[in-house]
Amino acid sequence: xxxxxxxxxxxxxxxxxxxxxxxxxxxxxxxxxxxxxxxxxxxxxxxxxxxxxxxxxxxxxxxxxxxxxxxxxxxxxxxxxxxxxxxxxxxxxxxxxxxxxxxx
Amino acid sequence: xxxxxxxxxxxxxxxxxxxxxxxxxxxxxxxxxxxxxxxxxxxxxxxxxxxxxxxxxxxxxxxxxxxxxxxxxxxxxxxxxxxxxxxxxxxxxxxxxxxxxxxxxxxxxxxxxxxxxxxxxxxxxxxxxxxxxxxxxxxxxxxxxxxxxxxxxxxxxxxxxxxxxxxxxxx
Numbered sequence: 661x662x663x664x665x666x667x668x669x670x671x672x673x674x675x676x677x678x679x680x681x682x683x684x685x686x687x688x689x690x691x692x693x694x695x696x697x698x699x700x701x702x703x704x705x706x707x708x709x710x711x712x713x714x715x716x717x718x719x720x721x722x723x724x725x726x727x728x729x730x731x732x733x734x735x736x737x738x739x740x741x742x743x744x745x746x747x748x749x750x751x752x753x754x755x756x757x758x759x760x761x762x763x764x
Numbered sequence: 765x766x767x768x769x770x771x772x773x774x775x776x777x778x779x780x781x782x783x784x785x786x787x788x789x790x791x792x793x794x795x796x797x798x799x800x801x802x803x804x805x806x807x808x809x810x811x812x813x814x815x816x817x818x819x820x821x822x823x824x825x826x827x828x829x830x831x832x833x834x835x836x837x838x839x840x841x842x843x844x845x846x847x848x849x850x851x852x853x854x855x856x857x858x859x860x861x862x863x864x865x866x867x868x869x870x871x872x873x874x875x876x877x878x879x880x881x882x883x884x885x886x887x888x889x890x891x892x893x894x895x896x897x898x899x900x901x902x903x904x905x906x907x908x909x910x911x912x913x914x915x916x917x918x919x920x921x922x923x924x925x926x927x928x929x930x931x932x933x934x935x
Binding site for chain 1: 768770771785792800801804824835839855867886908915921922925927929
């Protein structure tokens with residue numbers, strides 16, 4: 661069994677596949693928590709691109725950007741989940757389609 | 765050896781992410797996402813970035829996913845379709861199908877564009893003296909010091925905001 665040697669392109673394509681999976685999750689799911697999880701998948705795909713490019717160009721700046729992306733992802737998850745909890749208290753539902761009115 | 769590990773970890777990452785989307789129970793989604801993150805962490809090790817691999821496990825799989833698990837358990841929502849009663853017009857089957865087609869188009873486009881590049885071999889891992897944690901720390905606190913401090917303010921704001929948003933309303 662001889663698998664092809666992974667190149668820079670393999671990492672980029674893997675990252676593209678993961679990003680597309682995350683996009684599909686955001687489009688297809690009807691659950692706010694799963695939508696946030698899909699956003700995390702997309703962020704991770706981008707992180708993989710940064711680290712692969714880092715290896716390719718022999719720098720460390722990409723890894724530092726990954727560090728910042730993770731921090732922002734943590735902040736985003738905290739605020740997003742707080743909003744989800746607040747919405748769930750009002751409607752007893754996680755379906756985004758039940759939050760169509762601006763005021764209730 | 766590296767080649768075998770790359771394909772193995774890539775398969776794990778892709779299958780884990782697909783599982784996240786197609787699981788009906790958010791609990792399983794979170795656990796599958798942790799599997800995907802661990803596979804990505806292995807890929808970071810293969811790429812010669814052990815620092816990123818470590819913070820991937822510690823911050824993502826350890827902190828952020830535990831936050832998600834807390835919320836999933838707190839809200840105690842089981843099946844997605846059980847909650848879907850009273851669907852309004854927006855979320856019907858039509859837009860979802862349109863979304864599926866759009867994401868397939870995005871996938872095809874990305875793979876097509878990226879595979880048109882020349883197959884660029886990666887530089888050998890040994891030559892990467894740059895990737896040690898010390899180098900990253902020096903660069904982070906010298907060149908990126910302002911961004912680092914701004915991040916700490918961001919985290920503080922996010923923390924206060926999360927507490928304010930999730931607080932029970934006082935009557």
